[in-house]
Amino acid sequence: MTRGLTRHFTSRKQTVEAVQGLDLEIGQGELVAFLGPNGAGKSTTLRMLTTLIPPTSGTASVAGHDVVTGQRDVRRAIGFVGQGNGAGHRQLGRDELISQGRAHGLTRADAHRRADELVADLDLEAVADRKVSSLSGGQRRRLDIAMGLVHLPRVLFLDEPSTGLDPQNRINLQELIQRLHTETGSTVVLTTHYLEEADALAGRVIVVDHGRVIADDSAARLKSGLGDLVRLGFDSAASVDRAAARLSRVPESRVDVTSESVDLRVKDGSAMVGEVLADLAADGVPPTRVEVARPTLDDVFLDLTGRSLRETQQTTDPTATTRTESEVAA
Amino acid sequence: MSTFVSDTLNVMNRELKPVWREPMSVVFAMIQPLVFLGLFAPLLPRMADGSALQWFVPGIVAMTALMGASFTGANLMEEMQSGSHERQLVSPLGRPALLIGRALKEVVPMLMQVAIIVAVVTPFSFDLHLGGVLVAALVLSLFSIGVGALSFALALASKGQDWMFWTIQQTLLFPALLTAGVLLPVDGAPRWLEIVSALNPMTYVVDAVRALFAGTYPMDVVAQGVAGAAVVAALGLWVGVRAMRRSS
Ligand SMILES: Nc1ncnc2c1ncn2[C@@H]1O[C@H](COP(=O)(O)OP(=O)(O)OP(=O)(O)O)[C@@H](O)[C@H]1O
Ligand SMILES: [Mg+2]
Numbered sequence: 001m002t003r004g005l006t007r008h009f010t011s012r013k014q015t016v017e018a019v020q021g022l023d024l025e026i027g028q029g030e031l032v033a034f035l036g037p038n039g040a041g042k043s044t045t046l047r048m049l050t051t052l053i054p055p056t057s058g059t060a061s062v063a064g065h066d067v068v069t070g071q072r073d074v075r076r077a078i079g080f081v082g083q084g085n086g087a088g089h090r091q092l093g094r095d096e097l098i099s100q101g102r103a104h105g106l107t108r109a110d111a112h113r114r115a116d117e118l119v120a121d122l123d124l125e126a127v128a129d130r131k132v133s134s135l136s137g138g139q140r141r142r143l144d145i146a147m148g149l150v151h152l153p154r155v156l157f158l159d160e161p162s163t164g165l166d167p168q169n170r171i172n173l174q175e176l177i178q179r180l181h182t183e184t185g186s187t188v189v190l191t192t193h194y195l196e197e198a199d200a201l202a203g204r205v206i207v208v209d210h211g212r213v214i215a216d217d218s219a220a221r222l223k224s225g226l227g228d229l230v231r232l233g234f235d236s237a238a239s240v241d242r243a244a245a246r247l248s249r250v251p252e253s254r255v256d257v258t259s260e261s262v263d264l265r266v267k268d269g270s271a272m273v274g275e276v277l278a279d280l281a282a283d284g285v286p287p288t289r290v291e292v293a294r295p296t297l298d299d300v301f302l303d304l305t306g307r308s309l310r311e312t313q314q315t316t317d318p319t320a321t322t323r324t325e326s327e328v329a330a
Numbered sequence: 331m332s333t334f335v336s337d338t339l340n341v342m343n344r345e346l347k348p349v350w351r352e353p354m355s356v357v358f359a360m361i362q363p364l365v366f367l368g369l370f371a372p373l374l375p376r377m378a379d380g381s382a383l384q385w386f387v388p389g390i391v392a393m394t395a396l397m398g399a400s401f402t403g404a405n406l407m408e409e410m411q412s413g414s415h416e417r418q419l420v421s422p423l424g425r426p427a428l429l430i431g432r433a434l435k436e437v438v439p440m441l442m443q444v445a446i447i448v449a450v451v452t453p454f455s456f457d458l459h460l461g462g463v464l465v466a467a468l469v470l471s472l473f474s475i476g477v478g479a480l481s482f483a484l485a486l487a488s489k490g491q492d493w494m495f496w497t498i499q500q501t502l503l504f505p506a507l508l509t510a511g512v513l514l515p516v517d518g519a520p521r522w523l524e525i526v527s528a529l530n531p532m533t534y535v536v537d538a539v540r541a542l543f544a545g546t547y548p549m550d551v552v553a554q555g556v557a558g559a560a561v562v563a564a565l566g567l568w569v570g571v572r573a574m575r576r577s578s
């Protein structure tokens with residue numbers, strides 16, 4: 001689908017390499033999430049794939065058409081929900097849906113029927129006949145998504161579709177995307193900062209950072225390479241040390257120590273936890289608290305880049321510094 | 331129906347929706363010319379035949395057309411900022427249709443405004459020559475399409491930076507009005523001003539509209555007016571379509 005796709009921006013004599021030599025093959029019917037922090041190049045990639053901006057170098061084809069030489073054909077085949085609001089603020093929601101349908105060549109009657117379907121599907125009945133500027137952020141977002149679905153596109157691009165949605169609507173959106181995907185067999189490419197969302201939605205997760213792909217795999221496999229986190233709490237520092245020494249013998253694992261707990265990162269940790277508890281009890285240091293966490297994509301990101309997606313949060317998180325210190329000590 | 335025609339109609343209909351829904355917005359958009367009319371009309375020299383008002387009103391009409399159409403790029407700018415312009419660029423709508431549909435729409439508010447002005451001044455000893463007014467409306471339609479297209483081109487070139495759009499629009503607006511002889515006659519002006527005036531296509535549009543509003547049909551003046559409006563329209567559409575093709 002893309003070959004060496006590259007895009008530079010030059011502003012104020014500075015060149016930003018927003019996307020650097022992307023090579024990707026996305027098959028018909030895949031559901032793919034681009035995951036990456038702000039400025040990673042997700043939107044730029046989508047803007048090239050949707051014909052909005054030409055690549056600086058490299059080529060890409062979407063639905064069998066080149067994004068530069070076959071722009072019209074690409075546009076006919078795709079749906080695009082950008083990062084902004086697709087619906088004009090001075091317009092009525094339903095009018096925008098109809099006009100979008102007409103733009104894709106639907107007859108007047110079909111465009112009306114399709115608009116009604118989408119209004120019902122996205123729970124927009126109460127607001128579809130109001131001026132778009134009067135809608136709440138989440139309602140506007142749902143309208144944007146409806147606009148992208150008007151013509152049942154073969155390939156659907158969604159740039160941060162869930163931004164501004166409350167948890168309930170986020171789940172509704174995930175269901176909608178999955179339903180569209182299974183019913184029509186459309187290819188869906190979305191971007192997100194939400195680790196859970198990429199995990200819950202996409203069969204394939206492409207992690208991007210500084211314009212490059214740093215991982216491309218299923219969420220499950222990205223995570224399984226990392227193992228589960230078993231956090232064991234103890235009542236004294238002595239117990240912590242003793243337990244840490246004991247746990248360091250677990251094969252293919254990593255042990256991190258904080259002031260009152262030991263973090264054991266190991267593959268299939270959830271299955272091993274019984275054995276570990278029994279072993280520690282036998283050694284005279286039964287843990288007082290146990291937590292088992294499946295790795296999140298945040299952990300994946302940290303592992304791949306050495307930076308967390310939640311950098312700012314991390315620096316204010318005291319346990320993070322403690323952990324780093326103990327790593328240095330070890 | 332060809333894709334170009336249906337795309338253009340789609341774009342035009344979409345742009346017209348807010349106009350039909352909120353017709354009062356058309357009145358608000360012409361507050362400035364109405365204020366000019368209200369303030370200047372009492373100052374006009376009192377001629378026995380009322381010819382001063384007869385001379386002044388067509389100028390206000392042309393001013394309204396110029397202002398309304400030159401502001402219109404602001405709507406596109408808003409759509410560029412919100413993301414709905416981007417959404418339309420990704421749709422199969424042709425680039426020329428996106429520009430031309432918008433420019434054609436300018437005719438509707440302009441005609442509504444001309445009707446309002448004529449309705450306002452007719453009770454005040456203004457001699458209405460309906461035939462001439464209708465022909466003038468045709469000339470002004472062509473002119474509005476061109477100015478509207480130029481305004482959209484300016485919005486696209488400003489890439490959503492408000493200050494750039496408004497600075498350029500305001501800088502060009504009043505010189506265009508004054509050198510076209512909208513508010514004061516340019517006769518007897520210094521030589522350089524006469525040259526600028528002769529180069530301003532709006533001058534010919536205003537002259538033609540004045541003749542037509544007076545119920546006269548001097549062929550050369552009307553033809554020059556049509557030509558002036560056609561030059562603006564051709565230039566506007568050419569620049570506008572180019573800007574739209576480059577938009578991303
Ligand atoms: N038009 C532009 N001119 C200059 N630089 C740009 C332009 N568009 C994007 N960039 C730069 O390219 C880089 C990638 O931006 P992009 O919008 O693709 O990131 P993103 O992954 O979508 O981020 P976010 O999660 O914040 O939406 C950023 O450094 C951005 O500043
Ligand atoms: Mg983005």
